[in-house]
Amino acid sequence: FLMICIAGAILVPFLWTLATSLKPLSEVNRVPPEWFSPNMSFSPYVDMFFYLPFATYAVNSLIVATSATAITLVLGSLAGFAFSRFAFHGKLWLLVLLLLSQMLPGASVIIPLFQLMREVHLYGSTFGLILVHTALLLPFAIWLLYGFFNSIPREVEDAALIDLLGTVSQAGL
Numbered sequence: 001f002l003m004i005c006i007a008g009a010i011l012v013p014f015l016w017t018l019a020t021s022l023k024p025l026s027e028v029n030r031v032p033p034e035w036f037s038p039n040m041s042f043s044p045y046v047d048m049f050f051y052l053p054f055a056t057y058a059v060n061s062l063i064v065a066t067s068a069t070a071i072t073l074v075l076g077s078l079a080g081f082a083f084s085r086f087a088f089h090g091k092l093w094l095l096v097l098l099l100l101s102q103m104l105p106g107a108s109v110i111i112p113l114f115q116l117m118r119e120v121h122l123y124g125s126t127f128g129l130i131l132v133h134t135a136l137l138l139p140f141a142i143w144l145l146y147g148f149f150n151s152i153p154r155e156v157e158d159a160a161l162i163d164l165l166g167t168v169s170q171a172g173l
Contacts, residue, residue, distance in 0.1 A: 021045075064126060068133035072141045075134070080145025085157075095146070098139040109136075 020028055022040040048054050083095060113132055114123070122128030 060126065064129050064133060067130045068137065071130070071134045072137045076138055076141030076145050079138075079142045081149050083142065083146045084149035085154075095143075098142055101139045102143070 016035075019035055019040075021044060022042065023037050024039050024041075024044075027034070027037050027039060083091060113135075117123040117128045117132065120128075122131065
């Protein structure tokens with residue numbers, strides 16, 4: 001019974017959003033709110049696809065999300081591995097600085113990022129948006145991958161290196 005109540009509490013906002021999206025705009029802000037309306041239809045979704053460039057927006061979002069994720073994973077895995085496996089001066093301070101950067105409220109970063117993007121003439125460009133997303137996600141990815149690489153025993157890495165060297169020597173390279 002408890003699980004059904006929890007599932008219901010989680011599903012209610014999604015069902016409310018679905019019901020609201022099917023109502024005409026004039027009935028969305030009605031007081032008191034109603035779950036169902038006799039005027040419900042799929043016309044808002046039809047309008048979204050036929051009267052707005054929704055496909056363009058979706059493709060742009062896919063490009064930004066895919067590019068930012070790929071760049072973040074590549075840079076984050078390289079940095080996370082370096083933090084995990086190498087000892088260098090200031091390593092602890094850099095890790096603390098990465099952690100502190102995640103504690104900044106998002107609103108405190110918006111204006112400096114806007115000014116920076118405007119100054120380097122990337123405001124309104126897809127590339128600028130990819131860079132901003134990458135910059136905001138990179139500290140989290142580094143911390144996450146740093147912990148992951150720390151969980152891998154060094155013996156596994158040494159065994160993989162020995163296997164690689166044996167394969168290279170057998171190939172005659």
